[in-house]
Structure formats: C-alpha cells, structure tokens
Amino acid sequence: MIEISATPLIIIAILGVVGVLLPVINVIRKEKGSNSFYAVITFAALIASIGYVGYQFINENVAPSALFSEDVIVDDAFGGFFAIAMLIVAIFTTVGSFNYMRKQNYPAIYYSLILLSTIGMVLVAYSTDLIMLFVAWELMSIPTYALVGFIKRNPQSNEAALKYFLFGALSSAIIVYGISITYGITGSTNIGEVIHGYANLDPELLPLALLSIGMFIAGFGFKMGLVPFHQWLPDTYEGSPPTITTLLAAGTKKAGFAATIRIVVLGMVVLNLDWTLALGILAIMTMTVGNVAAIMQKNLSRMLAYSSIAHAGYILIGLAVAPHSNLGLQGSLYQILNHAVMKGMAFIAVAGIVTTLAVTNLDKLKGLGRRMPITSLGLVISLLALAGVPPLAGFWSKLMLFGGALDASTALWWAPWLAIAGVLNSALSLAYYGWIMRRMYFEGETEKRVSEPKSVIAVMVFSIIFLVGFGVYPDPIIKFVEFATPIVSLGIMP
Amino acid sequence: MEYALLQAVFIPLLLSPVAYILGRKMGPNAAMWFTFAVLLYTTVLVIQAAMGGTTEEHYPWTDLFGEFGFLMDGLASPFAIMIYVLSLILVLYSKPYMIHRFHEQFEEEQKELQAAGGQSTVVESRSLTDYVNAKSGLYFALYLVFAMGMLGTVLATNLIEFYIFFEVMLIPGFFLVAIWGDGPRRKIGLMFLFWTHAGAVVLLLGFLMIGLTIGSFDFADIRESEIPQDIVLISAIAIAIGLGVKLAVFIFHIWLPYVHGSAPTPISALLSPAMIGIGAYGIFRLIVEFLPATFAELSIWFHIWGLVTMIYGGAMALMQDDIKRLLAYSSISQMGYILFGIGSMSVLGLAGAEMMYVTHALGKGILFMMAGIIIVKVGTRSISKLGGLAGKMPITAVCAVIGALTIMGVPPTSGFMGEWILFYGALETAIEEGSTVRAVTFGLGLVATALTMSYMLWMLKRVFFGKTPEHLENVKEGSWYMTAPMMVLAGFTVVVGIYPDIFLQTIIPYMQGVLGV
Amino acid sequence: MATETMGLPFEATSAAAWLVWILPFVAALIMPAVGKASKKFTGYVAVGFALMSAVSAASLLPVTLDASEIHHQITWIEAIGLKGGVLADPLSVIMANVVGWISFLIMIYSTGYMKGDKDITRFWFWMMFFIGSMQIIVLSDNLLQVFFGWEGVGLASYALISFWYRDKKKDHVGTEGRTVLGLLDYYAPTHAGMKAFIMTKVGDVMMIAGMLLIFLFAGTFGFKELMGDLGWAEAMSAQGLLVPAFVLIFGGAVGKSAQFPLNEWLLEAMTGPTAVSALIHAATMVKAGVFLVARIGPIVFALAAAGIMAEQFFEIVAWVGAITALLLATQGMVNQEIKKVLAYSTGSQIGYMMMALGVAGLSHQYVDGYTAGFFHLISHAMFKASLFMAAGSLLHVVGSRFMSDMGGLRKHMKKTYAFMWAAGLGLMGAPFITTGFWSKDAIFAAVYESGSEWALPLYGIAILTAIITAFYTTRMMGLVFFGNKSKHIEKMEEEGHHVHEATLSMWVPYGILAVLTIGIGLIGLSAEENIHHLFDEYLDHSFGIHSEHYENGESILPAPLQGLNPVALGSSLVAFAIGIGLGYIFYIGRWVDATKFVNSNIFFYAIHKVILNRWYLNAIIYWCFVVAPLWLARAVYRYFEKTAIDYGMNDGFQKAAGWGAKVVQGTQTGVTQSYLFVFGAGLLFIILILLI
Numbered sequence A: 001m002i003e004i005s006a007t008p009l010i011i012i013a014i015l016g017v018v019g020v021l022l023p024v025i026n027v028i029r030k031e032k033g034s035n036s037f038y039a040v041i042t043f044a045a046l047i048a049s050i051g052y053v054g055y056q057f058i059n060e061n062v063a064p065s066a067l068f069s070e071d072v073i074v075d076d077a078f079g080g081f082f083a084i085a086m087l088i089v090a091i092f093t094t095v096g097s098f099n100y101m102r103k104q105n106y107p108a109i110y111y112s113l114i115l116l117s118t119i120g121m122v123l124v125a126y127s128t129d130l131i132m133l134f135v136a137w138e139l140m141s142i143p144t145y146a147l148v149g150f151i152k153r154n155p156q157s158n159e160a161a162l163k164y165f166l167f168g169a170l171s172s173a174i175i176v177y178g179i180s181i182t183y184g185i186t187g188s189t190n191i192g193e194v195i196h197g198y199a200n201l202d203p204e205l206l207p208l209a210l211l212s213i214g215m216f217i218a219g220f221g222f223k224m225g226l227v228p229f230h231q232w233l234p235d236t237y238e239g240s241p242p243t244i245t246t247l248l249a250a251g252t253k254k255a256g257f258a259a260t261i262r263i264v265v266l267g268m269v270v271l272n273l274d275w276t277l278a279l280g281i282l283a284i285m286t287m288t289v290g291n292v293a294a295i296m297q298k299n300l301s302r303m304l305a306y307s308s309i310a311h312a313g314y315i316l317i318g319l320a321v322a323p324h325s326n327l328g329l330q331g332s333l334y335q336i337l338n339h340a341v342m343k344g345m346a347f348i349a350v351a352g353i354v355t356t357l358a359v360t361n362l363d364k365l366k367g368l369g370r371r372m373p374i375t376s377l378g379l380v381i382s383l384l385a386l387a388g389v390p391p392l393a394g395f396w397s398k399l400m401l402f403g404g405a406l407d408a409s410t411a412l413w414w415a416p417w418l419a420i421a422g423v424l425n426s427a428l429s430l431a432y433y434g435w436i437m438r439r440m441y442f443e444g445e446t447e448k449r450v451s452e453p454k455s456v457i458a459v460m461v462f463s464i465i466f467l468v469g470f471g472v473y474p475d476p477i478i479k480f481v482e483f484a485t486p487i488v489s490l491g492i493m494p
Numbered sequence B: 001m002e003y004a005l006l007q008a009v010f011i012p013l014l015l016s017p018v019a020y021i022l023g024r025k026m027g028p029n030a031a032m033w034f035t036f037a038v039l040l041y042t043t044v045l046v047i048q049a050a051m052g053g054t055t056e057e058h059y060p061w062t063d064l065f066g067e068f069g070f071l072m073d074g075l076a077s078p079f080a081i082m083i084y085v086l087s088l089i090l091v092l093y094s095k096p097y098m099i100h101r102f103h104e105q106f107e108e109e110q111k112e113l114q115a116a117g118g119q120s121t122v123v124e125s126r127s128l129t130d131y132v133n134a135k136s137g138l139y140f141a142l143y144l145v146f147a148m149g150m151l152g153t154v155l156a157t158n159l160i161e162f163y164i165f166f167e168v169m170l171i172p173g174f175f176l177v178a179i180w181g182d183g184p185r186r187k188i189g190l191m192f193l194f195w196t197h198a199g200a201v202v203l204l205l206g207f208l209m210i211g212l213t214i215g216s217f218d219f220a221d222i223r224e225s226e227i228p229q230d231i232v233l234i235s236a237i238a239i240a241i242g243l244g245v246k247l248a249v250f251i252f253h254i255w256l257p258y259v260h261g262s263a264p265t266p267i268s269a270l271l272s273p274a275m276i277g278i279g280a281y282g283i284f285r286l287i288v289e290f291l292p293a294t295f296a297e298l299s300i301w302f303h304i305w306g307l308v309t310m311i312y313g314g315a316m317a318l319m320q321d322d323i324k325r326l327l328a329y330s331s332i333s334q335m336g337y338i339l340f341g342i343g344s345m346s347v348l349g350l351a352g353a354e355m356m357y358v359t360h361a362l363g364k365g366i367l368f369m370m371a372g373i374i375i376v377k378v379g380t381r382s383i384s385k386l387g388g389l390a391g392k393m394p395i396t397a398v399c400a401v402i403g404a405l406t407i408m409g410v411p412p413t414s415g416f417m418g419e420w421i422l423f424y425g426a427l428e429t430a431i432e433e434g435s436t437v438r439a440v441t442f443g444l445g446l447v448a449t450a451l452t453m454s455y456m457l458w459m460l461k462r463v464f465f466g467k468t469p470e471h472l473e474n475v476k477e478g479s480w481y482m483t484a485p486m487m488v489l490a491g492f493t494v495v496v497g498i499y500p501d502i503f504l505q506t507i508i509p510y511m512q513g514v515l516g517v
Numbered sequence C: 001m002a003t004e005t006m007g008l009p010f011e012a013t014s015a016a017a018w019l020v021w022i023l024p025f026v027a028a029l030i031m032p033a034v035g036k037a038s039k040k041f042t043g044y045v046a047v048g049f050a051l052m053s054a055v056s057a058a059s060l061l062p063v064t065l066d067a068s069e070i071h072h073q074i075t076w077i078e079a080i081g082l083k084g085g086v087l088a089d090p091l092s093v094i095m096a097n098v099v100g101w102i103s104f105l106i107m108i109y110s111t112g113y114m115k116g117d118k119d120i121t122r123f124w125f126w127m128m129f130f131i132g133s134m135q136i137i138v139l140s141d142n143l144l145q146v147f148f149g150w151e152g153v154g155l156a157s158y159a160l161i162s163f164w165y166r167d168k169k170k171d172h173v174g175t176e177g178r179t180v181l182g183l184l185d186y187y188a189p190t191h192a193g194m195k196a197f198i199m200t201k202v203g204d205v206m207m208i209a210g211m212l213l214i215f216l217f218a219g220t221f222g223f224k225e226l227m228g229d230l231g232w233a234e235a236m237s238a239q240g241l242l243v244p245a246f247v248l249i250f251g252g253a254v255g256k257s258a259q260f261p262l263n264e265w266l267l268e269a270m271t272g273p274t275a276v277s278a279l280i281h282a283a284t285m286v287k288a289g290v291f292l293v294a295r296i297g298p299i300v301f302a303l304a305a306a307g308i309m310a311e312q313f314f315e316i317v318a319w320v321g322a323i324t325a326l327l328l329a330t331q332g333m334v335n336q337e338i339k340k341v342l343a344y345s346t347g348s349q350i351g352y353m354m355m356a357l358g359v360a361g362l363s364h365q366y367v368d369g370y371t372a373g374f375f376h377l378i379s380h381a382m383f384k385a386s387l388f389m390a391a392g393s394l395l396h397v398v399g400s401r402f403m404s405d406m407g408g409l410r411k412h413m414k415k416t417y418a419f420m421w422a423a424g425l426g427l428m429g430a431p432f433i434t435t436g437f438w439s440k441d442a443i444f445a446a447v448y449e450s451g452s453e454w455a456l457p458l459y460g461i462a463i464l465t466a467i468i469t470a471f472y473t474t475r476m477m478g479l480v481f482f483g484n485k486s487k488h489i490e491k492m493e494e495e496g497h498h499v500h501e502a503t504l505s506m507w508v509p510y511g512i513l514a515v516l517t518i519g520i521g522l523i524g525l526s527a528e529e530n531i532h533h534l535f536d537e538y539l540d541h542s543f544g545i546h547s548e549h550y551e552n553g554e555s556i557l558p559a560p561l562q563g564l565n566p567v568a569l570g571s572s573l574v575a576f577a578i579g580i581g582l583g584y585i586f587y588i589g590r591w592v593d594a595t596k597f598v599n600s601n602i603f604f605y606a607i608h609k610v611i612l613n614r615w616y617l618n619a620i621i622y623w624c625f626v627v628a629p630l631w632l633a634r635a636v637y638r639y640f641e642k643t644a645i646d647y648g649m650n651d652g653f654q655k656a657a658g659w660g661a662k663v664v665q666g667t668q669t670g671v672t673q674s675y676l677f678v679f680g681a682g683l684l685f686i687i688l689i690l691l692i
Helices: A007-029 A035-058 A076-103 A107-126 A129-149 A154-188 A192-197 A205-225 A234-240 A242-267 A274-295 A300-321 A327-359 A373-387 A394-408 A417-441 A454-472 A473-484 B004-026 B028-051 B075-117 B128-155 B159-168 B172-180 B185-214 B229-247 B255-262 B265-275 B278-289 B294-316 B325-346 B347-377 B394-408 B413-433 B436-464 B480-498 B501-515 C013-036 C038-058 C091-114 C120-139 C143-161 C189-218 C221-230 C231-238 C242-256 C265-271 C274-283 C285-305 C313-330 C336-362 C367-399 C414-428 C435-449 C455-481 C487-494 C504-522 C524-543 C566-588 C594-599 C602-612 C615-668 C673-691
Strands: B055-062 B065-071 C002-005 C070-077 C082-088 C173-180 C183-187
Touching: A007 A035, A007 A076, A007 A107, A035 A076, A035 A107, A076 A107, A076 A327, A076 A454, A076 A473, A107 A129, A107 A242, A129 A154, A129 A242, A154 A192, A154 A205, A154 A234, A154 C673, A192 A242, A192 C455, A205 A242, A205 A274, A205 A300, A205 C673, A234 A242, A234 A300, A234 C566, A242 A300, A242 A327, A242 B294, A274 A300, A274 A417, A274 C615, A274 C673, A300 A327, A300 A394, A300 A417, A327 A373, A327 A394, A327 A454, A327 A473, A373 A394, A373 A417, A373 A454, A373 B501, A394 A417, A394 A454, A394 A473, A394 B159, A394 B185, A417 B172, A454 C285, A473 B055, B004 B055, B004 B065, B004 B128, B028 B065, B028 B128, B028 C524, B055 B159, B065 B075, B065 B128, B065 B159, B075 B128, B075 B172, B075 B265, B075 B278, B075 B347, B075 B480, B075 B501, B128 B159, B128 B172, B128 B265, B128 B278, B159 B172, B159 B185, B159 B278, B172 B185, B172 B265, B185 B229, B185 B255, B229 B278, B229 B294, B229 B325, B255 B265, B255 B325, B265 B325, B265 B347, B278 B294, B278 B325, B278 B347, B294 B325, B294 B436, B325 B436, B347 B413, B347 B480, B347 B501, B347 C336, B394 B413, B394 B436, B394 B480, B413 B436, B413 B480, B413 C143, B413 C189, B436 C189, B436 C414, B480 B501, C013 C038, C013 C070, C013 C082, C013 C120, C038 C091, C038 C120, C070 C274, C082 C120, C082 C143, C091 C120, C091 C274, C091 C285, C091 C367, C091 C504, C091 C524, C120 C143, C120 C274, C120 C524, C143 C242, C143 C265, C143 C274, C143 C285, C173 C265, C173 C615, C183 C189, C183 C487, C183 C615, C189 C221, C189 C231, C189 C242, C189 C265, C221 C285, C231 C242, C242 C285, C242 C313, C242 C487, C265 C274, C265 C673, C274 C285, C274 C336, C274 C367, C285 C313, C285 C336, C285 C367, C285 C524, C313 C336, C313 C602, C313 C615, C336 C367, C336 C435, C336 C455, C367 C414, C367 C435, C367 C487, C367 C504, C367 C524, C414 C435, C414 C504, C414 C566, C435 C455, C435 C504, C435 C524, C435 C566, C455 C566, C504 C524, C566 C594, C566 C673, C594 C602
Parallel strands: none
Antiparallel strands: B055 B065, C002 C070, C070 C082, C173 C183
C-alpha cells in the first residue's frame, strides 16, 4: 500500500486543494481582475510541490526507477523526474501569466485549471495502472481544452480549442480502446501484471496485442505531436494564449512521453519488438516534417510549434532504441527536461512579446534585440539550445540521444539512420532558428528599447542560468537522469 | 605554472563581459588595451607552456563523457601559439578598422532613419561616440570568446570537449560576421553558421561512434584496435567530412569565399589563417594519431583530395576581382596543401603540413591585413579599381609582398620551409611505395606552386603596381595600429623561414612518435 | 658549431667566406634606415659594402693556389639534422670574385646611372640583396642553401625588372601595337617582372624536385657529403632515378639561365634599369645556372668513375645549350632594341657555356670542357657587363631604347664608342686579342675533341652561332655609331639637348672592363692554361677526376699548344671573318640596304619574319600556359563553381528547403476533416508496420 507521504499524493493534495480553493476564493472575494493575487497563490503551491519532490529526492525517499507496484501509482524516480519537469513548466506558465493575464478575465479559474491540469500531468507519470493513467490523462487534458479557448472573444483561440478538443476526444477514445484490448488479453489493467500477461502470451493473440500497441502509440502520439498525428498542433499552438501554449508544448506533450514510456516501452517490452521500428519511422518522419515545415513560417508561435514537433521526433529516437541501449532512454528523459525548459522559455518569451508589442509575425520582430534585449537574449539562448549548440544544455541531451541510436546499431540495423537523420535535422533546424536571430538582431537597428515584463525576465534569467550552467557542467543532471531512467532490457520481468 | 592552460582558455571568456562594459563606458581605446592585456597575459601563458614541453591538465567533468582536460604537446603547441599570437596582434589592428566600420554603419543607419522619416516611431539619434563605444565593447567581447574557442579546440583532450569548443568558436564568429560584415552580411552569417554547424554535427556522429564503441570519450582511452573495422572506417570518414567542411576543402569550400569575403577584416584575418586550419589539427589528432591504420588506408584519398583542392582553389583565385575573395580562394588552396601533406603519410610530410599551418597563418594574416588597409584607406576592394599603390602605401606594399612570398613558398620566408618539407614527405612516400599515383600527385603538387605564384603575383601587380588611377592620388598609408602588426608578422615569417627549428623541434618528434618511426 | 678548415694556414678566411654574402645582406637591411637619413648616402653605402664583399672574396684567393678548400658548417635545422655552411673551393672562389668585382663596378656605374631616382633606396636594397643571394649560391656547401640564394636572385630580379612599377610608356619593351599570333609583343615592367619570376619558378620547381630526390636517397644536401659515400647514387641508379634527378636540377639552371625552352623571360627582363640588366646578365642571375651545372657536373662525372653512368645528363645539357645558343643568336640579328640584342646575345653565350659543360661530360677530358665553359663565363661576364653599361649610357643620352633612334654617335661619344668596340670584339671573339676569342676557341676545341657521337652536329651549331654572333654585334655597332644621325637625335638637338659623353662614374666601370677584355685577351692563352691547371687539380683533388694531359702534376703536352686545336682555331677565324664581313657590308659600309635585301626574296622574308616573331615560341608559350589556362579557369569558375557548386549548395539548397517546406505546409490545410483523415491513415499505417 502506498504511503501517505508519497510524492504523488502530496502533490495531489497541495495542488488539488489550492486548485479547488481558488474559484471558491474568487466567489468569496467577489472581485475580478486581481490576477497577481491568484498567481502568487498558484506559484506558491507549485513551488511547494516542486520543493517536496526535491526534498524527497534529496532524502533518498524515492524508489529507483520504474518498479511496478500493485498499486495504481508508484512513488519512483521516473515519476519524480517528470513531476519536476512538469512543475517547472507549470511554474513558467504561472509566472508568465502574471503579466499575460493582467488584462484578461477570470484569473481564478484560469489558474485553477492550470493546477488541475498539472496534477493530471504529474499523475500520468506516476501511474502504474492503465485505468489510473487514463484518468490522469483526462484530468490533464480537459482543463487544457478550456484553457486553449480561454480568450473567448478571439475566434482563432476558439477554433484552436475546438480542433484540440476534437482530436483530444478521438485520441482518448483510441486509448480507451487500446486499454480494453489489453485488458481483454491479459485480464488486468496493472502494467506490471500486463507485462506478466504478455510474457506468457498465446501466440495467436499476438496480432491483437500489437493492435493495442498501435492504439497506444496513436493515442499518445496525438499529445506528443508525432507525425501524422500532429496536424492539430500548429493551429492550436498558434491560436491559444502563449502561456497555455507553454503548458501544452512543454508540459502535456511530455506527459504523452511519460505515458508512452510507461505503457509501450516498459509495458510491451516483452512483446515482439516490432514497435521499435514503428517508433523509429515515426521519429524520422516527425523530426523531418517538423523541421522542414518550420523553415518558411512567418509566425513565431507557429515556427516554434513545428520546432516542437521536430523535438518530439528527437525524443522518440531514445524510445525507439530503448530496448537496446540504456543511453537512448536516458537521452530522451534528458531531452524532455531540457525541452521543457527551452520550449517553455521560448513560449514565455513569445508571451512577453505579445503582451508588450502585440506581434508574433516574424517580419515585425525586426530589431527585437534592441527593443527587448533580455527577452531576446533568452529567446536566442533557447533557440541555440534547441538547435543543440554546445555548451548549452540542449547539446548534451541530443548527444545522448544520438549516442543511444548509434549504441543500438549492433542490434538494430536502422538505428544509425536515426542518428544520421537527427544530426542532419538539427543542422537544418539551425537554418530557421538563425532566421529568427537574424530578424531580431541584424535588422531594424534603429529601434528603441521598450520596458520588458518583469515576470518574463525572471523566467528568462532562470532558464539562461539553467541552460548555460548545466551546459557547462552537465554532470548533476546526467546523474539525475541516469537515476530516473528505468532500465529497459530484453530480460526485464517484474 | 598551475592551471596555466585553464587560465589561458577561460580568462578571455570570463573577462569578455568586462571588455564589453569597458567599451561601453570608456570607449574603444580602453576596450582594445584591455583585450590586448588579457590576450597578452594568456599568450605568454601559452608560450610558456609550449616551451616547457608537453603540458597536461585534467579536471573532473562528467562521468558519462569523461574528463575535461588540456594537453599541449608537439602537435598542439604550434597551433596554440599561432592562434593566440595572431589574436593578440589583431587586437591592435582591429581598432582602426572597426572604428572605420562603425562609422560606416552609423552613417548607413542615419540614412535609413532619414529615409524612414516620420513613419517610424520617433527615435532619438544617438551620438556617434556612444554608438562607437557600445559597438566596440561588443566587438571586443565577442573577439575574446572567439579566440578562446579556437584555443580550447586545439587543447582539448576529450572528443566531446573538442566538439564543444569547435562549436563555441562558431557562435561569436557568426555574430561578428553578421553584425559587421560587408555585403549581404546577414545571409552570409547564416550561411557560415549553417555550413560549419552541419559539418560539426557530422563530426559529432563520428565522435559518438568511436566514443561509444570504446566506452570512453577521453583521448587517452582511444585505441583503434578496440574498434571494429567497419565502424572505425565509417567514423573516420565522418570525421574527415566534418573537418573537411571547416577546412573548406573542395566541394565543401563554398561557404568560405562568402564568409571570408564578408567578415570584418580583422576577423577574416583570424578566420582564414587560424580557424579553418583547426580542421587540419582535427585530422592530425583524431585520424592520424588515433586511427593510424585507417589513416594509412585513407591517406591516398586525402592526398588526392588535397591536390584537387589546391589546384582548384588556385584556379578560382585567378578569377577573382574582389581582393578578399581572392584571398579566400587562396586559403582554400592552402588548405589543400595541408591536406596534401597529411595525405603524404610520412614524418616530414606531416610536419610540413603543420608548418604550412604556421606559415599560412603568418602569410595570410599579413595579406588580409593588407586588404583591410586598402578597404579603410581606399574604400574599395575591387582589384580592377586599384593600382600603383606601392608608392602611396609603401609599408603595406612591402609587408604584402612578404606575405605573398610566404604563401608562394619563396625563401627566406617560412612558406618555403613548410613547402619543401611537405613535398619531400610526399616524394618520400611515393618512392618508398613505388606508387605511380603518388608520384603524379607529387608532380602536380609542385605545378600547383607555380599556380599559387601566378595568382599571388598577379594580385600584387594589379593592386600595388602599374599606373595609379586618378581617384587614388590622395591615398595615404594606414595608421601604425594597422601597419605595425603586419610588420611584426612579416618579421616573424622571415625568422621562421631562416630558423624553422622554433617549430620543427616540437613538431618532428611528435610526428615521429605518431608514425612510429 | 663544427669547424672544419682544411689546407690553409689561417683560419680567419672561413669568416671571410661568410662575410662575402653576409655583407651585401647587411647593406640591404640597413638601406631603408640609411635612405631615411639621406638618399644621397645610400649609393656610398652600397658601393662600400660591395667593395668589402669583393675584398672578402679576394682574400679567399689563396685557397685556389693549392686547390684546397674552406668548409665551415653550422647547425641549421636540428630537427631534421640539416647543416648549413660555406664551401670555398677553387670553383666558388673564382666565381665569388667574378661576381664580387663585377658587381662592385656595376654599383659604381649605378651611382651615376640611377642618380636622382626617387626610389633609389629601394634600388640599392634590391641590388645588394641580389648580390648577396648570388654569393649564397656561390659559396653554399649544400643544395638547400643554394636554393635560398636561388630564389633570392629570382625575387631580386622580380623586384628589379619591375623596378619602374608605374608602367610608364618609356619603360616598356617591345614595339607598341605589334602582335604575334594575336598576342601583344609589348611588355610593361610589372608584367615582365612577373613573367621572369614565374618562368624561372618553373625551373625552380624542377630543381627542388631533383634536390628532394637526391636528399631522399642521400639524406643530405651537402656537396661534400654527396661525394663521401656513393651508395645513394647506386640506389638511385638502380631505380632509374639518377639521371632524372640531375636533369631536374638542371631544369632549375635552364630556368635561371634562360635556356631553351624557358628562355623567353630574359627579353622582357630588359624593362629593368640597365644597371640591373648588366648585373643579371654579367654577374648574377643567368650565371647562377651555369655555376650550378659546374657545381654538380663533376659529381655526375665522378660517379661514372665509380661505374654509375649518367651520360644522358650531359647530352641533355649540351643539346639544350646548343639549341639555345643558335636560337637566341638568330633573334639577335633582327631586333631593333639595343638591350634586347644584348639580351639575346647573353642567352646565346650562356648556351655556349652549357654546351661546353655538357660536352665535358661526354669526353674523357672532362677538365677541358669544364675549363672552357668556365673561362667563357668569366670573359663573358667582363664584356657583357661592359656592353650593357655602355648601352645604358646610350639609352641615357638618347632617351630611346631603339637603335633606329640612334646612329652616327661615334663622334659624340668617343669613349663609349671605343669601349663598346673593345667589348664587342670580345663578344665576337676577335682573334688573339680578346678573352672572348680564347674562351670561345676553348669551347670549340672541347666540342671538337670530345669524341662524342654528337660532336660534329654540336660543332656545326657552335660555328654557325659564332658567325651570327659576329654579325649581330657588328650590326649593333653599325646601327648605333655609324651612318647618319637619326631623326630622333636631330629632333633632340633641335630642342636644345646636346648629345654628350656619359659621366665619369658611368664610363669608368665599363671602360675598366673593356680594357680588361682586351688586356686579359692578350695573355689569354696563359690565363686559360692557368685556369685549366687550377681546375685540373681541383677536380682531381675534390672529385678524383684525372686528366689525360697531366701526369704527376706535369703537363705532358708542350704549353703553347694546349687548348689550341688547329681545326677549332681555323673555323673560329673564318666564322669571325664571315660574320664581321657581312655585318660591315650591311651596317657599317651600308653597301646593301638590309630592309630591301630581306624583302627581295620570299624566303628571306619568311625567315626574317619567323625570327622577328621569336620563332613563335613566346606566343606559343603564352597561348598554352597563360591564355588557355585562364580561359579554362574562367569556364570552370562560371559553369562549375558559380553554378553547380555555389548555386547547387547554397541557393539551390535554400530553394529546395523552401520547396519542401511549402509541400509540407500544403498538407496543413486547416480543415479539420482532412486532419482526421490523416490521423486515421496514420493509425492504419502504424498498425500495418506492427503487424507485418
């Protein structure tokens, strides 16, 4: 039985209570627009949560990674890792919203939804039961549907929400279908038992089991933004408030990976490993399409959305080679953490730009380096980190990913191609990241400085320190990632 | 001295913000002398370390990828010395050139402002002094980082560390080109970033393959015998291609004429001699030293590739009218020499190739400075608009001739010492192996020196000799800040030419060790 | 520091050997500073240092007396075990003196000739550099160091030929507007300098290849070391590389000495100040090639004694010399520019020397040809320096380089007239009174007596060349000093310029040399004998090459007849007579008008035209090695570099990426239905992959 002091429970407790209380407070106070008040509360709750996660890690109360328990959730390092990543994103979102939400209505509900969604994200990573996972998934998703369409008078936002919801519903249905097949075959929804069941599978049922994998990949792939399940993504990212885009791109996307690792990579590892090829193909498609499509974009948000698709492809490399190389999955986790920071910071920068200058069109970003120097610097660092330029943190995770792919080459003939595709793609990506930098710094040199939102600056400073610091001295993070990464190998049995 | 190399690499990085602030607050002079002092100190450190024989420093870094170390041995020391000496000298040169460039850009912006008129938001026009101060601070800060990146690359002792420095020198380079370049500088800056990054990631693939197979990324642990044959070959090719982009060898050379042509001249003078040659350092360290058997297999291809590059670069240099583009193609050709020497696979051939790096750094440094003086003083870079400048700027002309002689390989400049040793190495292998291909490449290589001579002399003729066009009647010699660095390098090339032991003493034993002679 | 002094009682001379070439460099280095202080003073410094260098060379003369040598080495490039040093043996000491003293005279001449030039400092710098480089070649003890000097003279000649770099019309050579095979035969100084440097570089490239081959097998560049252990030569011979290596080194000599087919730079080299031409032609650059052959020839010959044959080397040397001698002499007959006539003559005379040195190796009496070649080098140095300086005076006075602008000058410039005759007779080989006669006669004798299968054809060419030489020299004298004053001079006099004798500092140097030409000529036979004796001992001592004429150091032939071969003597006299006679008929007596004579007959006309067009050699070289490669490079640049590579890899890549982006974005329709369709297709796709 799980202890009452387990990390997930505490997080649920803190965030849940605050999340539910916020609207209540709102009703009691009967006043609108005191955005900062709610933001501070939310921020405090999130800090408390992340603090607790950190406290648990430091006191070594966390179980090593991915021990499947009979409970629906488990307090392991894997979940803790994701919790940290998600909470960072939620904090970014909240801090960014200090400024962004100032002119919007219903802040209490906004922050409440963020918190609830955060609970969902965190729980996805901690779940060891398919049903629990699905519940967490929905807990994560449903608030975001509302958040994407939060700006109710903006038709673009509404359209984004609609598309998002439509595909979200579809993918949920597919996931449920996958769960039902799995249950039908193995008679259990506990992932540990599922592994057991699959290990002793009647060969005639294999196609059915594979079908369930397909369902899971497609269902989670929607959140991860894998090609060809990605098409809602640019529209939604572009349409939704940039702070929420942060949450989607940096947060919920990662939950998709957490779920995929829990179910597909770990849960199905005993099955026929054909799914690795499927993930490999998806990885190449995803990064290539994402990068190529990003090249000619005129809109910053949209460009970043495509970049985020491409990054899903990189992360998927690690998943695809996970059974054959430990480095791969470590790289994925590392990249997930980095991407949470990099993309989070990039979108917060966009949010800052939108609130101060009300533009996202690249052509109108000329001279941004002069107008908003700190935001621009942050954006540049995040872009360089996204491109994997050393010595920024983004480099190390890519290094481990590509290394993992090469490492697996003895077992998988196609694995080196993942590395090659990844390397070429990251070179290609520099073309459009460079394009943004060019607009910001080398054009419109006569612009005048405007005042930048403090909250955005805070996020930028934190992220720059994170990216540069852990870029120069990555060892702590690498160790942490190694600790958090489940050991996947062909012999794994509960 | 403890931590000498660590200091030499990181002091410029750590102090670069100081240079920025100094420039902003106190103007270009303060920034320049500060930068000069920083580099002087670090250069002394580097030279001291080089004189003390092989120096090593190790620092803990990551468990997964190995340690962070610096190694100054017979291979690295000539590279390291040349990089910092050039960087040091070019600090002085930078000031007048860059102030000239800042003024130009300031005027452009003023014009833009006037053209924009009332449409744009009202912008106070900043005074010229503030503008120059801010820009020079930024310039010298980037300059320091650039120099440090180059040094770090040649001192690295770990594949990943090597790669990181390799990329670190790229970023300030990109900004320097894109902010202060000529022509379509933004596009060219991006081109630079993109091409060299693309090369670098291919290089990274090779590193990963090697590192993962042997389970360590430290240079000290790399043993060719532990790597399966096919993997070592593929990774060697990946490394060669990655470094080939940096070296700008034939097929991968196309970014170079743009970048060197456009970059602000002090940066061209650093890019061309110091930076692209680091590709050669990489080949020495990573392929020749660590993968000797594979190198033996590939050497003939390096040889031919080098030959093609040197002839092609030379032929294209003949066709240029833009003086800096001409020098850029010449650099391509010179990199061909280096690759040719590497491909010769003999002690003296390899030593000659490394001497060529030193030589090219000296000669091309002078020539780019010459181009810069012409740009500043004459205001054009089109050779067809120049002529007869020898009478107007005698010091520049004399130094340029010495630089050209260095590139041509005429004694008593260091170029000759590099070249004959290099060609001797090529001949030695050709005769020892009885290889017709190598004999032919040796012959064609010698013919290429005549080609080099042709384009260099023709350039000198068109720039410095002949009739002086009327619009050049009032041209004056460059300031001492610009001519003195040239004279230092010119003196240096003659000294090395007469007494090459300065470098050969460290190079030859290293090469003998590498080839097991 | 390894010191090795042999055979001499005083060790100080090794310092003198170093000083011979170091002093001119010191002068060159301090020249800019001197020039800053006072331009006038630069000339004194140059002359002074040239004198000191020459005196140092003279102080080495005792070495020659007992055929000993000074060999002093220092460590140079320790890393590869190379040493540098000086080697003063009879060959190099004599050469050093010839170079030193003639240069000294030319320096004196230059103080007058270059007076008032505003770039005088640069002039002195390069002149001293030139002399120093030449003395390095002469006194070095190893090939690599020789190569330093070798390129040094190349560099100095480049700088001095294009000394008047402003390309004024008066400094060009050739006739404006004249074309040969579509190429202008009219060269600016800067072009000429470049041409000289690049063309000699072709030779240098060959030389370095040869040097490196030898170094590869011998492990040394040193001349002494090469003679030590002959194992390297055997190894090379076994691989068939011995002759190629030496021929490649000879290639360097071909380039520097302007031998066929690298002869064409020499004519354009006339764009330099005349003092420079004198230096190049008499003492330094072109003589360097001959000296190099004299340096390495004995080694090759000595190898034969050890059973390692390399005869082809000598055949090639002899034939290249013979072809050059004839080819360039013919062109001297028709050219209108006085300096070019002299330049052709130089090339032709150098051809003689090469022929002699080559023939020497083909006979058993190596020393005969060797002496003949070297003696001719000395006598040529004297009369050619004199002629060039005198021609410089003419140019100075008349202000034109064309002989058609001169004429009738003998009354105005009596001294020059007399000295030019003296030196000219030397060039023609006037019997018994000039050094030229004796040295040329020695060459004829050596060729005739060599007993080689090529002896007769070579001899024929030599005699034919002698006739032509006498003819064109007479022609030059006739055109310049006889006949009526040209329109150009008349116009000058109308404008108030007076045609007068050159200044003292100018005519004294060439006067001295002209007198020496005659003076030594009078004792020519014994001079030759002395040299012969000297070299005989030297070759014996240093290379173990014995002469059949001598036994135990005593001559077995009666002294007066030595070197005098009746056939050679006779044909030499006849050739001189025919040449000067024809010249007299056309140009001094002017009984027949040369132009009419040429035009009278289609055959003469054709020959004249071919010769005037330099046998089309220059044009062909330009077409093949300048025009065609440039065309090719342009084509590659335009159709490969700019299109295939540049466009393909920069713009093309950008376009392709943009196109790809458009295609991908095309799928992003914004229509939800299509998204759903894609989603479903993707699901199917994955399931298919999994199931297959």
